[in-house]
Amino acid sequence: MTKKIFAIIIATLICAQFVFSASAYTQQYVIDYADKLASSEIEELDLFAEKLESAYGVTVLFCITEGTGDVTADEFASETYSDYADNENGLIIVHDDWNKAYSSFISGNADEVFSDAAVDSMIDAYDTNESYYGGIYACYELAEEYLENGYSGGYVNDSEPLNNDTDTIGEEKDGVSIIWLPVSLLIGLLVGFLIINGIASKNTSVKMQENATVYTRPGSMVITGSADNFLYNNVERREKPKQTEKN
Amino acid sequence: MSTILEQKCPCCGGAVEFNTDAQRLKCPYCDTEFDITAMPEDTSNQVEQINWNSQGAQWSAGETDGMSVYACNSCGGEIVADTTTGATTCPYCGNQVVMKGQFSGALKPDLVIPFKLDKKAAKEALKKHISTKKFVPKSFLTDNRLEEIKGVYVPHWLFTCDAVGNATYKAKKVKTWSDENYEYTETSYFDVYRSGNIGFDNIPVDGSTKMPDDLMESVEPFDLSQAVDFNTAYLAGYLADKYDVTAEESMPRANERIRQSIIDSFKETVKGYDEVENQGANMNVANGIYKYALYPVWLLNTKWNGENFTFAMNGQTGKFVGNIPTDKKAVTKASLLLGAGIGAVIYGLMWLIELL
Numbered sequence: 393m394t395k396k397i398f399a400i401i402i403a404t405l406i407c408a409q410f411v412f413s414a415s416a417y418t419q420q421y422v423i424d425y426a427d428k429l430a431s432s433e434i435e436e437l438d439l440f441a442e443k444l445e446s447a448y449g450v451t452v453l454f455c456i457t458e459g460t461g462d463v464t465a466d467e468f469a470s471e472t473y474s475d476y477a478d479n480e481n482g483l484i485i486v487h488d489d490w491n492k493a494y495s496s497f498i499s500g501n502a503d504e505v506f507s508d509a510a511v512d513s514m515i516d517a518y519d520t521n522e523s524y525y526g527g528i529y530a531c532y533e534l535a536e537e538y539l540e541n542g543y544s545g546g547y548v549n550d551s552e553p554l555n556n557d558t559d560t561i562g563e564e565k566d567g568v569s570i571i572w573l574p575v576s577l578l579i580g581l582l583v584g585f586l587i588i589n590g591i592a593s594k595n596t597s598v599k600m601q602e603n604a605t606v607y608t609r610p611g612s613m614v615i616t617g618s619a620d621n622f623l624y625n626n627v628e629r630r631e632k633p634k635q636t637e638k639n
Numbered sequence: 640m641s642t643i644l645e646q647k648c649p650c651c652g653g654a655v656e657f658n659t660d661a662q663r664l665k666c667p668y669c670d671t672e673f674d675i676t677a678m679p680e681d682t683s684n685q686v687e688q689i690n691w692n693s694q695g696a697q698w699s700a701g702e703t704d705g706m707s708v709y710a711c712n713s714c715g716g717e718i719v720a721d722t723t724t725g726a727t728t729c730p731y732c733g734n735q736v737v738m739k740g741q742f743s744g745a746l747k748p749d750l751v752i753p754f755k756l757d758k759k760a761a762k763e764a765l766k767k768h769i770s771t772k773k774f775v776p777k778s779f780l781t782d783n784r785l786e787e788i789k790g791v792y793v794p795h796w797l798f799t800c801d802a803v804g805n806a807t808y809k810a811k812k813v814k815t816w817s818d819e820n821y822e823y824t825e826t827s828y829f830d831v832y833r834s835g836n837i838g839f840d841n842i843p844v845d846g847s848t849k850m851p852d853d854l855m856e857s858v859e860p861f862d863l864s865q866a867v868d869f870n871t872a873y874l875a876g877y878l879a880d881k882y883d884v885t886a887e888e889s890m891p892r893a894n895e896r897i898r899q900s901i902i903d904s905f906k907e908t909v910k911g912y913d914e915v916e917n918q919g920a921n922m923n924v925a926n927g928i929y930k931y932a933l934y935p936v937w938l939l940n941t942k943w944n945g946e947n948f949t950f951a952m953n954g955q956t957g958k959f960v961g962n963i964p965t966d967k968k969a970v971t972k973a974s975l976l977l978g979a980g981i982g983a984v985i986y987g988l989m990w991l992i993e994l995l
Binding site for chain 1: 650655772773774775799805810813817819820821822823824825826827828830831832833834835836837839840841842850852853854856857859860893896897899901902903904908909960961962963964965970973974975976977978979980981982983984985986989990993
C-alpha cells in the first residue's frame with residue numbers, strides 16, 4: 393500500500409511539474425519574428441515583462457520584425473498586441489528591423505501612464521543600445537520606471553494627468569485559465585489509467601520463466617572471447633540560437 | 640433394517656429428482672416433469688422382486704488405453720486411475736495408496752523434495768493471495784468455491800550442464816558537445832561479440848503433461864539442497880504422477896532457457912554503451928546430465944461463474960501463484976476517479992502557485 397501511495401505521489405508530482413513547466417511560460421511578451429534573440433534572452437525578457445504585468449497590471453510587449461507585410465506599421469502593432477496580449481491595458485512597441493522603423497500601440501488605460509513622449513523615450517533607450525537584448529531590457533527598465541512613478545504619483549506627464557485608479561490599471565489577476573482544467577484532467581486520467589492498470593495487472597501471476605539464470609552455478613561464468621568493433625558513426629550538427637549584434 | 644424409497648420416472652424408469660426451480664419432480668434423463676401428487680404412493684412395504692441381469696457390456700478395444708485398475712489392499716475396492724498416476728486415494732475407504740510399479744526400475748526418481756507445507760498452509764495462502772489482490776470481482780470473493788485441494792508430487796527433469804556459447808550485440812554510444820555556434824550529437828555504432836562458458840545446475844522442466852508448464856515454472860525455484868533420495872514413503876498422503884514427458888522431449892525447453900541465460904548474462908559484461916541490443920546467440924552444451932525428481936506442489940482448484948481457476952503453491956517454499964479475474968468495471972471506475980483526483984490536484988496546485 394505504501395508503495396502504491398508513493399507511486400501515486402510521484403506520478404502526481406511528475407504531472408504537476410509537466411503542467412507547471414507548460415503553464416509557467418505561457419505568456420509571450422517579446423516577439424522575435426526577425427530571429428535576433430536567443431531563446432534564453434527571450435525567456436529572461438519575458439520574465440521581466442511578466443513581473444511588470446504582475447505588479448502593475450499593464451502588459452508591455454516588444455516585437456522585432458523584418459517588415460510588416462501588407463498592413464501598415466500601426467495596424468501591425470495593433471494586430472500583434474491583440475494576438476499576444478490577454479490584458480486590456482498595455483503597450484506594444486514594434487521595431488521593423490528591415491525598414492529601420494518603429495511603431496507602437498497603446499491599449500486601454502495604459503495611455504494614462506505611457507504618453508507619446510514616454511514611448512519615444514523607451515524607443516530611444518532601445519535604439520541607443522548596442523544589442524537587441526540590451527535595448528529591450530533598457531526599454532523595460534524605463535517602462536518600469538514610468539509605471540512605478542505613475543502609481544506613486546511622482547511622474548508628471550507632459551500633458552496628461554495620471555490616473556492611479558487600481559480598478560482599471562493594476563487590477564487583480566484572473567488566476568489560472570479555465571483551459572488548464574481539461575488539460576489537467578486529461579493528464580490525470582492518463583496517469584490514473586496507467587497506475588490502476590499497473591495494479592490490476594498484478595492479478596496475473598502465472599507466466600513462463602524467461603531464462604535459467606537462477607540456476608547458474610556460482611562463479612562458473614567465464615568470458616573467453618570479447619570484441620567490440622566500431623562500425624560507423626553519425627554526427628548531427630544543429631545551429632545554436634545566438635545573440636545577434638544590431639547593425 | 641433400512642428401507643429405501645426411490646421415485647422413478649414413469650416414462651423411462653430413471654430416478655427422478657426434486658427440482659428447486661420448478662418446484663416439481665424432474666427426470667434428469669428424459670427431462671419429464673411431474674407434480675409431486677402425481678407420483679405413486681410409497682410402496683416400500685410391498686415385496687419387490689428384483690432380478691439383476693448383466694447387460695454384458697465389455698470394454699471395447701482401445702477404450703482402456705490410458706487407464707489402469709488397482710485393488711485397494713485395505714478394502715479390496717477397485718481403483719481406476721490413469722497410467723501415469725503413481726499415488727492416489729482409494730475412493731471407497733480413503734486409504735492412501737501408492738502404485739509401486741510407477742516408480743520402480745528405470746522409472747524410479749532420483750530425488751524427491753518432501754512437502755514442507757501442509758494443506759492448511761495452502762488454504763491460508765490462497766486466502767491471502769486473493770485478499771491482497773485489487774479489483775477482484777466481489778462475487779469472486781464471495782461465490783468462488785474451493786472445489787479441490789491436493790498435494791501433488793510433480794515429476795520434473797533436472798538438467799545440469801556446462802554451456803559454451805557466444806552472443807552478438809549491436810551497441811550504441813551517444814556523445815554530445817557544442818561550440819560557439821553549433822550543438823553536435825555523435826552516435827557511434829559497435830558490433831559487440833562475447834563468448835564464454837556458464838555452468839547450470841538442475842534446471843527443472845515439468846515432466847507431466849497434466850500440469851500446465853507456466854504454472855509449474857511460476858512456482859519456481861525449489862531448493863534442491865533439501866532434496867532426499869526417493870522413497871515411496873514420502874508419497875503417502877499425496878498424489879503423485881510418473882513422468883509422461885521424457886527427458887529428451889524436455890531438453891528443448893531447458894536449452895531455450897539456457898540460451899536466454901547466455902544472452903542475458905553475457906549482456907551484463909557489455910559495458911560503456913548507452914544502448915545494447917542482442918542480435919543473436921549460439922550455444923553448445925557439454926557434460927550434460929539429467930536427473931529425475933519429484934517436486935512438491937499444492938494445487939487448488941476453485942470454480943466461479945462456471946469457470947475453473949487453478950492456483951499452485953510451492954510445497955517447499957510457499958510461493959503461491961494463480962491468475963485472478965479482474966473486475967473491468969471497477970478498474971475503469973477507479974481509473975476515472977483517480978484520474979479526476981490527480982487532475983484536480985494539478986489544477987489546484989496551479990492555482991496555488993499562480994496566487995503565490
